[in-house]
Amino acid sequence: MSQRGTGETSGSVRLMTVAVSYSSNPEGRHALATATAEAQARGSRLVVVASAPRDEAAQSAGLGELRDRLVRLGLDHEVVEVSGDLAEGLVTVAAQADAELIVIGLRRRSPVGKLVLGAGAQRILLESPCAVLAVKS
Secondary structure, X not given: OXXXXXXXXXXXXXXXXXXXXXXXXXXXXXXXXXXXXXHHHHOOEEEEEEEOOOOXXXXXXXXXXXXXXXXXXXXXXXXXXXXXXXXXXXXXXXHHOOOOEEEEEEOOOOOOHHHOOOHHHXXXXXXXXXXXXXXXX
């Protein structure tokens, strides 16, 4: 399921795209804030990739609030729900959208944990069709 924002493209000119994965944890919120700021600064559209809901009511409420916020900001946006692996979904959606940037959130890790990047983040970095901006909360 996807939903497009109210922003428009002019004629055949295609806006550049910033892609971000959505989650309600601190890393996801920080990534979303950074991606929103990047999209505004670049004059780009924003594609938000979210996991398909497990708890329909909670996810629907969260995505509804997200959509409302993006509309209030006046961003040209699309919210895409993916099932299965979110990292794979993000890379696929970014490639389909011809994204110029993917924004991901990382959590702080212990000194030993810093030696190993999370599996999802590592896959995004290695398989991304574009630049990746990793932000930590």
